[in-house]
Amino acid sequence: MAQRVLVLGGDGYLGWPTAMYLSRGGYRVAVVDNFAKRAWELELGVQPLFPITTLHQRVRAWREVSENEIEVFVGDLTDYRFVESVFRSFRPEAVIHYGEQPSAPYSMIDVRHATYTQANNVVGTLNVVFAIRDIVPDCHLVKLGTMGEYGTPDIDIEEGYLTVNHDGRSQRFLYPKTPGSLYHASKVHDSTNIHFACRIWGLRATDLNQGVVYGVETDESAMDEQLATSFHYDEVFGTALNRFCVQAAIGHPLTVYGKGGQTRGFLNIRDTMQCVELAVRNPAEPGEMRVFNQFTEQFSVSELADRVKAAAEHLGWSVEVVHAPNPRKEAEQHYYNAKHSKLLELGLQPHYLGEELIDSMLHKIERYRDRIDPSVLVQNVRWVPAEPEKTPA
Numbered sequence: 483m484a485q486r487v488l489v490l491g492g493d494g495y496l497g498w499p500t501a502m503y504l505s506r507g508g509y510r511v512a513v514v515d516n517f518a519k520r521a522w523e524l525e526l527g528v529q530p531l532f533p534i535t536t537l538h539q540r541v542r543a544w545r546e547v548s549e550n551e552i553e554v555f556v557g558d559l560t561d562y563r564f565v566e567s568v569f570r571s572f573r574p575e576a577v578i579h580y581g582e583q584p585s586a587p588y589s590m591i592d593v594r595h596a597t598y599t600q601a602n603n604v605v606g607t608l609n610v611v612f613a614i615r616d617i618v619p620d621c622h623l624v625k626l627g628t629m630g631e632y633g634t635p636d637i638d639i640e641e642g643y644l645t646v647n648h649d650g651r652s653q654r655f656l657y658p659k660t661p662g663s664l665y666h667a668s669k670v671h672d673s674t675n676i677h678f679a680c681r682i683w684g685l686r687a688t689d690l691n692q693g694v695v696y697g698v699e700t701d702e703s704a705m706d707e708q709l710a711t712s713f714h715y716d717e718v719f720g721t722a723l724n725r726f727c728v729q730a731a732i733g734h735p736l737t738v739y740g741k742g743g744q745t746r747g748f749l750n751i752r753d754t755m756q757c758v759e760l761a762v763r764n765p766a767e768p769g770e771m772r773v774f775n776q777f778t779e780q781f782s783v784s785e786l787a788d789r790v791k792a793a794a795e796h797l798g799w800s801v802e803v804v805h806a807p808n809p810r811k812e813a814e815q816h817y818y819n820a821k822h823s824k825l826l827e828l829g830l831q832p833h834y835l836g837e838e839l840i841d842s843m844l845h846k847i848e849r850y851r852d853r854i855d856p857s858v859l860v861q862n863v864r865w866v867p868a869e870p871e872k873t874p875a
C-alpha cells in the first residue's frame with residue numbers, strides 16, 4: 483500500500499512540484515490549498531513569470547503525463563472544521579506543511595499584513611497539530627520552517643538545538659531565535675507550538691529550517707508547460723537569486739540591497755524535493771521534534787549577484803550590479819556559519835550552483851522575457867517606515 487502524504491499549500495512554488503515529485507515516487511498524494519497566494523498576487527498586481535493553469539487543470543495534466551492521480555482539497559487551514567474533514571477523509575501518514583504566507587516583505591507592509599501573516603500561519607499550523615493529535619496521532623508532520631528563524635548570530639548556528647552551560651549546570655534548548663521579519667517570526671511561533679505538541683502529546687515532527695530556494699523548474703514541472711511552477715521575481719514574492727536572473731534577462735541592474743554582505747543558506751528547488759522526501763522516508767520518533775537545516779551552500783548576496791553577472795556576460799548580455807538602498811533592516815556584514823549535515827547524512831545529493839545551472843535558469847527565463855513586468859521589481863515595502871518630511875516652521 484502506498485504511503486498517504488498530504489501536501490498543504492499544494493498550489494504553490496514548492497508545494498505543487500513536491501506533490502508531483504512524491505506522486506511520481508509512488509506515494510499516494512493529496513494537496514490542500516485555498517488559493518490565497520493567487521489572491522495576494524491580485525492584491526499586489528503581480529504575476530508568476532510562467533503562465534499557471536488552475537490547480538484542477540494541473541492535476542489533469544499530471545494525470546495525462548504520469549498516469550498518476552493527485553487528490554485535491556480546497557479550503558482554509560485556519561478553519562478547523564475543514565482541516566478535520568480532510569484528515570478524517572484522507573488519513574495522512576505524513577503531512578508536508580507549506581501552507582503559509584511565505585513572504586517577509588508581505589508581512590512588513592503594514593499592521594494588517596503582519597497580523598494576517600501571523601494569524602494565518604500560527605492558527606493554521608495549530609489546527610494541523612490538533613488534527614494530527616486527535617485523528618491520526620502516528621502521522622509525521624514535516625513542517626517547512628526557515629533558516630531566517632535564527633537570524634545572523636555571532637556564533638555558529640546549530641541544527642535546531644543548543645546546549646547551554648550555566649552556573650555549572652547544563653540544558654539543551656531550542657536554538658535561540660532572532661527572526662528578521664514578522665513572517666520569519668511566525669515560523670518561530672510555529673516551531674515553539676510544534677515542539678510543545680511533541681513534548682506534551684508525543685507527536686512526531688520534523689522542522690525543516692529551509693534556506694532561500696532558487697530555480698525555475700524540477701524534473702516533473704519540466705514535463706509539460708501546464709505543470710510549470712509559480713515562479714516570482716517581484717520584490718514581495720521573488721527571492722534573491724530568482725530576481726537577479728530575471729533582472730539580468732531584461733538588462734535591469736541586479737539589485738543588491740545595501741553592502742551585500744548579507745549571507746544566507748541557499749538551495750536548488752530540486753533539492754527541496756529530495757529533502758522533504760528524505761524526511762518522510764526517515765520519520766521522527768514519537769515525542770521528537772527533529773530540526774534539519776535545509777540548505778546546501780552559503781552565499782552573500784553580492785557573491786550571488788556576481789555569479790549571475792558572470793554567467794549572463796558569458797551569454798553576451800550586458801549586466802550591471804547596483805547597491806540599492808536596503809528596504810530591510812538587517813546586518814549587511816556579519817559572521818555566518820550554519821551547520822547543515824543531517825540531510826546529507828540521510829543521503830541528500832545536492833545540486834550546487836554552478837554556471838551551468840545559472841545558464842539554464844537564464845535560458846528558460848529568456849523564453850518568457852515578454853511577460854516580465856519591470857514595474858514590480860521595486861515595490862517599496864520598508865522594514866522601518868520613512869520619516870514624514872518635516873515642513874519648515
Ligand code: USQ
Nearest residue numbers: 584585586628629630692693694721722737738739744783
Ligand atoms: N536581497 C537583495 N536584493 C534583492 C532581494 C533580496 O539584496 O533584490 C537580499 C535581502 O535583503 C536578504 C537576502 O537577499 O538579505 C534574502 O532575501 P530573499 O528575499 O531572497 O529571502 P527572504 O526574504 O529571506 O525569504 C525567502 C523566502 C522565505 C524563506 C526564506 C529562507 O521568501 O519563504 O523562509 O527565504 S531564509 O532567508 O533562509 O530565511
